[in-house]
Amino acid sequence: MGWRTLKTLLVALFVMLPLTGVAEVTQAVISVDGMSCPFCAFGVEKKLKTVNGTDEVVVDMKNGTATLVAEDGKSIDIAQIGKAVRAAGFTPGLLRISVVGTVKEDHENLLLDVRNSTLTLQLIKLSSQLKPYLLDLVISGTVASFSGTLSEVQSNLPLLTLETVKEIMP
Amino acid sequence: MKRTRQAKWFGFIQQGLQPVVPLLLLTFLALPAFAAPITFNTALPVAQGEGIFRAQFKYLTASDDGPEDRDLTVAMVPLVGVYGLTEKWALFGILPYLNKELEVNTAVGRRRREVSGFGDTTFLARYTxxxxxxxxxxxxxAPFAGLETPTGEDGEKDSLGRLPQTLQLGSGSWDPLLGVVSTWQTLERQIDVAISYKFNTAANNFEFGDLVRFDLSYQHRIWPRELGSGVPAFLYGVLESNLIWQGHNAVDGHDDPDSGGATLYLAPGIQWVTKRTVLESAVQIPLIQNLNGNALENDFILTLSFRRNF
Known part of the structure; x- marks a missing residue:
């Protein structure tokens, strides 16, 4: 195997790394209403660590949020996040997530299929600039990283108010 | 001669019956302040399936200036376990270890009676x-209801015979209690208010007077002045008040005129709160003691406390 072949292989491996190393719901930031003392934050942190796919939980008292970071190669189970906050004795607020997946069109709705998962999100409140761009992604089948605020988490088709999109690969 | 001696011992034992108010107050003050206030309970949550352990040290002295020159000292270590049954229900268990010591002048000289051991266990349930x-x-x-169970020894004796009921480690009776606590907490401050009633029942021909208390606590974050990111430790300055009223004790069905009354405490304190641990201390100083008859007056109650999330 010559140096050129080896180089090609290494480049291919490098390109593949993000695909295998990036979890699908990679991060979730939940607002925890009512959390106002350090001693109470412990219960929130402990309960959120039981959410499937979660590797780390970082609580921020000042902003009243908890950030869940996914385990390598795993997806955070967003349906469990609100339940975990309630089990800690508090009220879940806004849930912002970062997710990897592909966009598809269904009866004029844009849906986001979360990669390696059965989870599908409906993209809502799309700006006039963002919608054509997402339609391009539909045609090209590009895998991208999306972030936004989630609502109707417990329904079959949760809603994602999209804030940012970043292409990962064609 | 024999009759005179018996009368002296009887008088001594009767004197031992008198320090009723401080003893009962101390017992009741061992309620599981598991989160915010130092001297009473809170409405803050315990996460479902999680627990909190609390160990306190309470030290109380009470005395009088009468001819008996009674001095009562009580050291107490209530051990408190709290469990979050659901997001709304929390269960508490409180087991106190007590040391009670009474010194009093008698016709045959100054005498001391002392007892140590575990006292009555209280179980509580609280619902938000x-x-x-x-x-x-x-x-x-969050209302709460509980029961003080007679796990403490109530037949302790010393060389002078059976200790008076008020010096016993346990009451021997099953005593229910009811109350409600409310909490308002922000990142800067917290206010807790609680009112509760304890129905004392009879045992050993003795019944402690029922107990009513009204508690108020204000906690102010004094450090850090500005909140940073993450979960910083908080240092709170604490000011609490406890208004406690107790009815007359009953001996053989008759009210003891030297028992019961009302006391208002003011309790400044300090509290260091981290994510897993709380260290705190307060001193309850009696501002007003309107006690019946010759009941002993409290000097102060010192509380040192430690709580741990697990």
């Missing part, structure tokens, strides 16, 4: 009936 959460603040109302 109202909860309003907003970013950085919460308001809750």
């Amino acid at each position: 009936v109202f909860q309003q959460d907003r970013p950085g603040q919460t308001f809750r109302i």
Whole structure:
């Protein structure tokens, strides 16, 4: 195997790394209403660590949020996040997530299929600039990283108010 | 001669019956302040399936200036376990270890009676009936009900015979209690208010007077002045008050005129709160003691406390 072949292989491996190393719901930031003392934050942190796919939980008292970071190669189970906050004795607020997946069109709705998962999100409140761009992604089948605020988490088709999109690969 | 001696011993024992108020107050003050206030309970939540352990050290002295020159000292270590049954229900168990010592002048000289051991165990259940959460603040109302069970020895004796009921480690009776606590907490401060009633029942021909208390606590975050990111430790300055009223004790069905009354405490304190641990201390100083008859007056109650999330 010559140096050129080896180089090609290494480049291919490098390109593949993000695909295998990036979890699908990679991060979730939940607002925890009512959390106002350090001693109470412990219960929130402990309960959120039981959410499937979660590797780390970082609580921020000042902003009243908890950030869940996914385990390598795993997806955070967003349906469990609100339940975990309630089990800690508090009220879940806004849930912002970062997710990897592909966009598809269904009866004029844009849906986001979360990669390696059965989870599908409906993209809502799309700006006039963002919608054509997402339609391009539909045609090209590009895998991208999306972030936004989630609502109707417990329904079959949760809603994602999209804030940012970043292409990962064609 | 024999009759005179018996009368002296009887008088001594009767004197031992008198320090009723401080003893009972101390017992009741061992309620599981598991989160915010130092001297009473709170409505803040315990996460479902999680627990809190609390160990306190309470030290009380009470005395009088009468001819008996009674001096009562009580050291107490209530061990408190709290468990979050659901997001709304929390269960508490309180087992106190007590050392009680009474010194008194008698016709045959100054005498001391002392007893040590575990006291009565109290079980409590608390339910959050109202909860309003907003970013950085919460308001809750939680009634609670409990039962003090007679696990403490109530037949302790010393060389002078059976100790008077008020010096016993346990009451021997099953005593229910009811109350409600409300908490408003923000990132800067917290206010807790509680009212409770304890129905004392009879045992050993003795019945402690029922107990009513009204508690108020204000906690103010004094450090850090500005909140940073993450979960910083908080240092709170604490000011609490406890208004406690107790009815007359009953001996053989008759009211003891030297028992019961009302006391108002003011309790400044300090509290260091981290994510897993709380260290705190307060001194309850009696501002007003309107006690019946010749009941002993409290000098102060010192509380040192430690709590741990697990």
